[in-house]
Amino acid sequence: MEEVVIIGAGPTGLMLAGELRLAGVRTTVLEKRAEPGDLPKANGLGGQIIQLLDHRGLLERFSAGSPFAGRAPGFPFGSVPLKFAELGGESPLQLLMIQQPRLERLLRERAAELGAEIRSGHRLRKLAQDDEGVTLEGDDFRLRARYVVGCDGGHSLVREQAGIGFPGTTDDEVMLLGHFTAPQANIFDVAQVNGLRQGWNHTQNGRLLLTSLQPGVHIVGVREKGTAPATAVTLAEFAAAVRRVSGVDLPLGEPIWLSSTVSQARVADRYREGRVFLAGDAAHLFPAGGSALNVGLMDTANLAWKLAAHLNGQAPPGLLDTYESERRPVAVHTLRHTRAQAVLERLTGEDGTALRDLLGELFAFDQPLRRLGELLQGSDIRYGTAPAEHVNGGCAVSGEHPLTGRFAPDLALTTTEGPTRVAELMRPARWVLLNLGFSELDDLALGNLALGNLAGDDRLHVVAAHCVDPPADVLLIRPDGYVAWAGTDGLPEAMTTWLTPQPA
Structure with a gap:
């Protein structure tokens, strides 16, 4: 299996x-x-x-x-x-x-x-x-x-x-999107002469997008009310849609690919x-x-x-x-x-x-x-703090450290092995217990967690480090980069809540 x-x-x-x-x-x-x-x-x-x-x-x-x-x-x-x-x-x-x-x-x-x-x-x-x-x-x-x-x-x-x-819901508009090689006539110059600009253009018949993300290739998008084509979009259909929405025949160039979508929410x-x-x-x-x-x-x-x-x-x-x-x-x-x-x-x-x-x-x-x-x-996201049946629907409990439940800041760190960053500690996608200056961490946290059950647990990487203006004495960071707990108060309980000891 x-x-x-x-x-x-x-x-x-x-x-x-x-x-x-x-x-x-x-x-x-x-x-x-x-x-x-x-x-x-x-x-x-x-x-x-x-x-x-x-x-x-x-x-x-x-x-x-x-x-x-x-x-x-x-x-x-x-x-x-x-x-x-x-x-x-x-x-x-x-x-x-x-x-x-x-x-x-x-x-x-x-x-x-x-x-x-x-x-x-x-x-x-x-x-x-x-x-x-x-x-x-x-x-x-x-x-x-x-x-x-x-x-x-x-x-x-x-x-x-x-x-x-x-x-x-499903939108009542169709979006045609195409990538084109640059034509002999510059599409943006022609557009400007006709009162169109790069970005989205609003008209009484819909919207037209003109942009470019790399030299020699431009992107054109058309939004208008209707239904999506039953078959693959052709260049003629695309050009006709541009004309209906903008009132202009633009030099589109050779299509690299054409697509049609209908937005959904x-x-x-x-x-x-x-x-x-x-x-x-x-x-x-x-x-x-x-x-x-x-x-x-x-x-x-x-x-x-x-x-x-x-x-x-x-x-x-x-x-x-x-x-x-x-x-x-x-x-x-x-x-x-x-x-x-x-x-x-x-x-x-x-x-x-x-x-x-x-x-x-x-x-x-x-x-x-x-x-x-x-x-x-997405930096406004803050998760709840306990993997229990009553988990707090994405909102952390009032009174907790502001970092708890948020994506860990990428602090510049100094360890006994040299300089590093939080991001570098997260390469193996393991839990990281980051001690940023609390000298009694072992006694307070790991000792209270029955160290014998967690010693050698390859899910947990304990790191002592220094940084400028540490946001907390201790950070317990989940494998996905979010802070499960910040600070020392409540840390033992947080660790036993999240890290079930390995089976014997």
């Missing part, structure tokens, strides 16, 4: 495979495509996933050759620009420009290096679960697994077969049904804002270490349930602000212009600008 089978080898499934293998879980990925996709469905990553890539030692590898990697000087909220460069300090939003085919290739390489088995051309047809495991059947295979994770996108068969609802009514879990687009779809990959990939880091602890007999009661209680509120939170962005982008006429102009004035102030940056980054 397989330990964990992942359905879908998109970015979410491949990231989860790597995270599970880091935790020592035997992992198989089933992908219906015979070959990896080559369409740039996504053009980059934004938010805390970039910090997680740094934690895993992958950021330099993924950033190589990227046209942009770092703190974003600006970003659109809907179609209202956020000018982070005007904050006078570090931008709250991180971006990494990387197209989806390269992202998938790197994640696939990573998962394979760690020992995950990836089987292409294996289309799931049905699944059924019982008390012992899950049976998976396809045209040419039949597998048994202890657990299954559906990373198979918005039309998830896993979600459907598990009987998990997917409430929400949905969150699964639960993330788990017995031995079946959901992650990524199978669990949530957002109508705007480029947040889907950030949320989906962060889902995987949350689920992997918990599933591994359960499989190894090291999970405290209720730990697997905290995947939903922590990550589903994040999706609901993200859906709210992406719905707001979609409305800002969609609203036309004088009403739309007035609303965007007013919000543009408000977003020029530091406090709302920083708040929106944190929203897009």
Whole structure:
């Protein structure tokens, strides 16, 4: 019997495979495509996933050759620009420009290096679960697994077969998106002459997007009311849509790829049904804002270490349930602000212009600008603090240290082995107990935890270090990078709550 089978080898499934293998879980990925996709469905990553890539030692590898990697000087909220460069300090939003085919290739390489088995051309047809495991059947295979994770996108068969609802709404507009090689006539010059600009253009018939992310290639998007084409979009259909919305015949150039989508706003009514879990687009779809990959990939880091602890007999009661209680509120939170962005982008006429102009004035102030940056980054997320049945729905208890439940800051540290960072300590995806100056840590915490049961536990890395202005005497950091506890008061209880001693 397989330990964990992942359905879908998109970015979410491949990231989860790597995270599970880091935790020592035997992992198989089933992908219906015979070959990896080559369409740039996504053009980059934004938010805390970039910090997680740094934690895993992958950021330099993924950033190589990227046209942009770092703190974003600006970003659109809907179609209202956020000018982070005007904050006078570090931008709250991180971006990494990387197209989806390269992202998938790197994640696939990573998962394979760690020992995950990836089987292409294996289309799931049905699944059924019982008390012992899950049976998976396809045209040419039949597998048994202890657990299954559906990373198979918005039309998830896993979600459907598990009987998990997917409430929400479907947009009444169609989005045509195309990447084109630069034509002989400069499309942006022609657009400017006709009163169009780079970015989103609002007209009485819809919206037109004109942008470029790399030299020699430009991106054109068209949104208008209607239904998605029944077959693949043709260049003639795309050009006609541009003409209807803008009133201009633009020199599009040669298409690299063309696609059509209809936005949806949905969150699964639960993330788990017995031995079946959901992650990524199978669990949530957002109508705007480029947040889907950030949320989906962060889902995987949350689920992997918990599933591994359960499989190894090291999970405290209720730990697997905290995947939903922590990550589903994040999706609901993200859906709210992406719905707001979609409305800002969609609203036309004088009403739309007035609303965007007013919000543009408000977003020029530091406090709302920083708040929106944190929203897009995901740094406003704060988890509850106990893996119990009454877990606090993503909100930490009043009176706890401000870092508890938040993503750990990347502190510059000095240890007896030399300089390091928090991110470097997180490479193996283990628990880290970071002593930043409390001299009696061993007596206070580890001694009170029956050290004999935790000594030699390879899940826990105890590090004594110094840093400038330490935020707390002690940080207990989870494998996914979030602080389970900060400070010494209550630390022994936090450790016994999260770290069930290894079985004899």
